[in-house]
Amino acid sequence: MKANMRIKQTVKEHFTDVKDLLIHYSHMVATSDCQAAEEIIKQLRKQSSPDGDSTHRLVLVLADAPEARFTGTGSETYNRFVSKRISTSDILNIQYLLMTVTPFLRATYGIAKDRILKLDGVVKLKISGIDFPRPGFCPTERVDETGRRLAEYAKSFNAPFEYNGIVSKWDEICNEDLKIEKDELLVVNSTYRFRQLESIASDSLRNQVLNFIHGLTPKLFLHGVVSASFNPFFVTHFRQVMLHYASMFGIVDAFVPRENKVRQLIEREMLAREVLNLIACEGAASVERPETYKQWHLRNMQAVFEQIPVESALLGRSQKKLKANFDNRYFMEGDSNWILLGWRGKVLLALSMCKPKKGAA
Known part of the structure; x- marks a missing residue:
C-alpha cells in the first residue's frame, strides 16, 4: 500500500x-x-x-x-x-472526408493521373485491382465493389473499360493473374499499402514484390509510401x-x-x-511496418528501378493547388526525386515515380 x-x-x-x-x-x-x-x-x-x-x-x-x-x-x-x-459506404465516407480535409490523397491521385495521361494514348482502359482477402464469408467484397463503381463511372463517360479484380496475398500473385496482353502499356500504382509487407528477412516479401513488379517491365511504377521508421x-x-x-x-x-x-x-x-x-x-502478428522514403529509395534501387525526375512544373502546379485549397500547415516539397507531403514540418507520406532500369536483367 x-x-x-x-x-x-x-x-x-x-x-x-x-x-x-x-x-x-x-x-x-x-x-x-x-x-x-x-x-x-x-x-x-x-x-x-x-x-x-x-x-x-x-x-x-x-x-x-x-x-x-x-x-x-x-x-x-x-x-x-x-x-x-466496415461497410463499403463507411469506407467511401472515410475516403471522402480525408480527401476533403487533407491534401494527401487528392495530391497523390492528381500526380498519378498527370503522369499516366502523359503516357496513355490507348483507346481502352484496363485496371487490375489487388487487395487482401477480407475476413468472413465475402473475401472479395471490397475488390468486387470497387470494380462495379469504376465500371459505372467509365460508362458515364462512354469510356471503354475492363476490370480485373484480384483477391490474394501479394506473394501468391503470378503474371497470369494480371492478364497482361502483348503491347499493352502497363502502369503499376501502389498507394501506401507496401508498409504491410514483411520487411525483416534478407529476401523479404517487400523485396520479392518489388522484384516481381520489375519483372513486369511497367512503363511507370508510381510508389506512394507512409514515410516513418x-x-x-x-x-x-x-x-x-x-x-x-x-x-x-x-x-x-x-x-x-x-x-x-x-x-x-x-x-x-x-x-x-x-x-x-x-x-x-x-x-x-506485426503487420504495420512503415519505412522512410529514403529506405524505400534504397530498396527500389536494389530492385533495379531508376527514379524518374520530378518535373519542376509538376511540383509547382501541385504546390500551387495545395496552397489554394488547404491549410498552410500542410506542405509539399521535393527531395531526391520524391514528392514529400506532411503537416507542420513533419513528413508523413512520400511519392516517387520509377521505371525498370534499361539494360537490367
Whole structure:
C-alpha cells in the first residue's frame, strides 16, 4: 500500500505533461514494472476521452496499446479489430472526408493521373485491382465493389473499360493473374499499402514484390509510401509512434467536428488499429511496418528501378493547388526525386515515380 501511494505521489509531482507521462509509462512497460504501470494507467485514463480534443483521444489509444502488450493480448485484440465489418459506404465516407480535409490523397491521385495521361494514348482502359482477402464469408467484397463503381463511372463517360479484380496475398500473385496482353502499356500504382509487407528477412516479401513488379517491365511504377521508421527498442519505438500519430490526430482535430461519426471511425477503427499493431504486436502478428522514403529509395534501387525526375512544373502546379485549397500547415516539397507531403514540418507520406532500369536483367 505504501509503495502504491509513493508511486502515485511521484506521478502527480513529476509528470504534469501527459506526453511525458506516456513516455514514463512506456519505460514501466519495457521493464515489466506492474505496480507503476497500473498507477500510471489510472492517471492516463483521467486524461483521455473518446470525445475530447486530439490529445485526449491520442492518449486513449496510446494507453490501451501498451496495456495490451503488457498483458499479452495484443494479437487477440488486433484480430478483433480486423474481423470487424466496415461497410463499403463507411469506407467511401472515410475516403471522402480525408480527401476533403487533407491534401494527401487528392495530391497523390492528381500526380498519378498527370503522369499516366502523359503516357496513355490507348483507346481502352484496363485496371487490375489487388487487395487482401477480407475476413468472413465475402473475401472479395471490397475488390468486387470497387470494380462495379469504376465500371459505372467509365460508362458515364462512354469510356471503354475492363476490370480485373484480384483477391490474394501479394506473394501468391503470378503474371497470369494480371492478364497482361502483348503491347499493352502497363502502369503499376501502389498507394501506401507496401508498409504491410514483411520487411525483416534478407529476401523479404517487400523485396520479392518489388522484384516481381520489375519483372513486369511497367512503363511507370508510381510508389506512394507512409514515410516513418520505428526503432526496435520499445521506449524509443513508443515515442516515435506517439509523435507520428500525434500529427494524424492533430490533423483530424483541426478540421473535423469532434462529434462527427466518420471522424470517430477514422480514430477508433483505422488509427487505433494501426497504433495497436505497432505497439502491442510482435513477430508474425506485426503487420504495420512503415519505412522512410529514403529506405524505400534504397530498396527500389536494389530492385533495379531508376527514379524518374520530378518535373519542376509538376511540383509547382501541385504546390500551387495545395496552397489554394488547404491549410498552410500542410506542405509539399521535393527531395531526391520524391514528392514529400506532411503537416507542420513533419513528413508523413512520400511519392516517387520509377521505371525498370534499361539494360537490367
